[in-house]
Amino acid sequence: MASSDLIEVLPKIQMKQNHEERHPLGNGGMQMMEAHSEADISKVLGYANKYDKTVNIVSGGTKRGYGGVIEQADILLSLAEYKGIIDHSVGDLTLTVRPGTTLKEITDEIGKKGQHVALDTPWPEMATIGGIIAANDSGAKRLLYGSARDLVIGTRIVYADGKVIRTGGKVVKNVAGYDMNKLFIGSMGTLGVISEITIKLRPLPKYEGLFLLHFPKGNEQAIREFSVLILDSMMEPVSLEILTPFVAKKMTGEDHYTLAIAFEDRENAVLDQEDWVERHVPKGIKHFVLHAEEARHWWERFRHIGPNGYNDEKGEAKTQAALKIGSNNLDVLLILKAADRLAEEYHVSVEAHGGLGHGISRVYVKGFPEAIVSYIKALRAKVEEKQGYVVCTHLPFILRETISVWGERPNYFALLEGIKRTNDPKRILNRQRFVGGI
Incomplete structure (x- = not known):
C-alpha cells in the first residue's frame, strides 16, 4: 500500500509499517493502523473493503493466539487506544464503554460508585472489554453471573464496508425482537468491529467468602455427591470450581482435588451459607475459609494462571x-x-x-x-x-496450522457461513479466525 493511498484514511501518526519479526502467535498485519475513534474504524474498513485488503483486529493482545490460520493480514487494526467510559448510568446499573478499555480500568472506575462488571476473566489488567465480548469470555464465577453473552445489552458495530449499526439499547429492558447482540458476541471479530458496548452492572458485594475443600485422590465420588447436594440446595454460590491437584498445590499448598466454593452477598448471607457448607462437609475432608481481602487476593492470583499472549517462553x-x-x-x-x-x-x-x-x-x-x-x-x-x-x-x-482450533465443522456450519457472507462478503475481517475457517 502506497502512503499516498493511505494519507486520507488516518493521520500519519496513527499508521506505521509493521517491521516486527514473525510473531509466534500470528494474527499480525503488514500495516499497523491505530484507531482513536469510531470514525477511524469506519474509514479503515471502508478503505480495506474498497481495495480488497484483509484486516486483523487487535487490542489488548490477550486473544492473539486464539484462532486464525493467516499469519499476517494486509492491515492490523489496533483498538488499544480507543478506550474510555462513555456513560455510566449509576441508577440504571448500566455502562457504555469503548472496546479498548481494559476490564481493570473499568473495575477501578465504576468501583468508586460501588458497582462492577460481573466478569472474572483472566488477566483483567490486559484483557480489553472488546476482546472479552468478541470471544464471549468468562471465568469461574459465570455459575451465578453468566458470561459476556448474558451481560451485554447493546453495541455499536462497524461493518466490513465501514457502515455503522446499533444493536440493542442502553437500558436493561428493551422491546421484544431478535437480540442482534448475540450475533456478534463470540464471533471473534469476523462479522464486524465492536466500537461501543453497553453492559449490565451489579452492585459490588458487601462481603465475600471462599470455602476450600480438599478431597484426597480416590474420593472423586464424594466430590460429585457434595456438588450435587449444593446444586440441589437453596445455596447460591458464585463458583463451584474444582482444581486439579497441581493447581491446588499452587493456589492452596494442598496436593488434592480442591473444590472452591465462593459466596458474595451481605455478610450475614455469606456466613449463613458457609455455615450450611460447614455442616454438610463429608467427614474427614480438610477445609478452610477465606474472607474479604484474603478471598479477593486468592481470586486475583487465580485469574493469572495460563498464557496471556505475552508470557510465552522461548524454547x-x-x-x-x-x-x-x-x-x-x-x-x-x-x-x-x-x-x-x-x-x-x-x-x-x-x-x-x-x-x-x-x-x-x-x-x-x-x-x-x-x-x-x-x-x-x-x-x-x-x-x-x-x-x-x-x-x-x-x-x-x-x-x-496442524490442528483445528475449533474441532470438526458443526452441522449448522452452513448457517454460520451464510451470516459471514451477508455481513462480510469480501471476507476481509479476521479471515479464517472462527469456526470452520470463517
Whole structure:
C-alpha cells in the first residue's frame, strides 16, 4: 500500500509499517493502523473493503493466539487506544464503554460508585472489554453471573464496508425482537468491529467468602455427591470450581482435588451459607475459609494462571497452549482426571480447573509442540465421547496450522457461513479466525 493511498484514511501518526519479526502467535498485519475513534474504524474498513485488503483486529493482545490460520493480514487494526467510559448510568446499573478499555480500568472506575462488571476473566489488567465480548469470555464465577453473552445489552458495530449499526439499547429492558447482540458476541471479530458496548452492572458485594475443600485422590465420588447436594440446595454460590491437584498445590499448598466454593452477598448471607457448607462437609475432608481481602487476593492470583499472549517462553519444550472445554457439568471431574492422565502419557505438564455448576473447564498445557498436538487430539477424543467440545483458546501459529482450533465443522456450519457472507462478503475481517475457517 502506497502512503499516498493511505494519507486520507488516518493521520500519519496513527499508521506505521509493521517491521516486527514473525510473531509466534500470528494474527499480525503488514500495516499497523491505530484507531482513536469510531470514525477511524469506519474509514479503515471502508478503505480495506474498497481495495480488497484483509484486516486483523487487535487490542489488548490477550486473544492473539486464539484462532486464525493467516499469519499476517494486509492491515492490523489496533483498538488499544480507543478506550474510555462513555456513560455510566449509576441508577440504571448500566455502562457504555469503548472496546479498548481494559476490564481493570473499568473495575477501578465504576468501583468508586460501588458497582462492577460481573466478569472474572483472566488477566483483567490486559484483557480489553472488546476482546472479552468478541470471544464471549468468562471465568469461574459465570455459575451465578453468566458470561459476556448474558451481560451485554447493546453495541455499536462497524461493518466490513465501514457502515455503522446499533444493536440493542442502553437500558436493561428493551422491546421484544431478535437480540442482534448475540450475533456478534463470540464471533471473534469476523462479522464486524465492536466500537461501543453497553453492559449490565451489579452492585459490588458487601462481603465475600471462599470455602476450600480438599478431597484426597480416590474420593472423586464424594466430590460429585457434595456438588450435587449444593446444586440441589437453596445455596447460591458464585463458583463451584474444582482444581486439579497441581493447581491446588499452587493456589492452596494442598496436593488434592480442591473444590472452591465462593459466596458474595451481605455478610450475614455469606456466613449463613458457609455455615450450611460447614455442616454438610463429608467427614474427614480438610477445609478452610477465606474472607474479604484474603478471598479477593486468592481470586486475583487465580485469574493469572495460563498464557496471556505475552508470557510465552522461548524454547520448544516450553510451548504453551490453552484449552476451553464444554461438557455436561457433572462430567467436569472425569474430564479433568482424563486431562491429568493424558498429560503423563504424552509427557506434557498440565494445569486445569473446571466448573461443576456451569460445565466449562480450562486446561493449560506446556511441553514440546508435537506432544501438545498429540495431547489435544487425544483429549478432544475423550471429551467428544461425552458429547463435549474442545476449543484451543491459545496456541502458537505454527500449531494452529496442524490442528483445528475449533474441532470438526458443526452441522449448522452452513448457517454460520451464510451470516459471514451477508455481513462480510469480501471476507476481509479476521479471515479464517472462527469456526470452520470463517
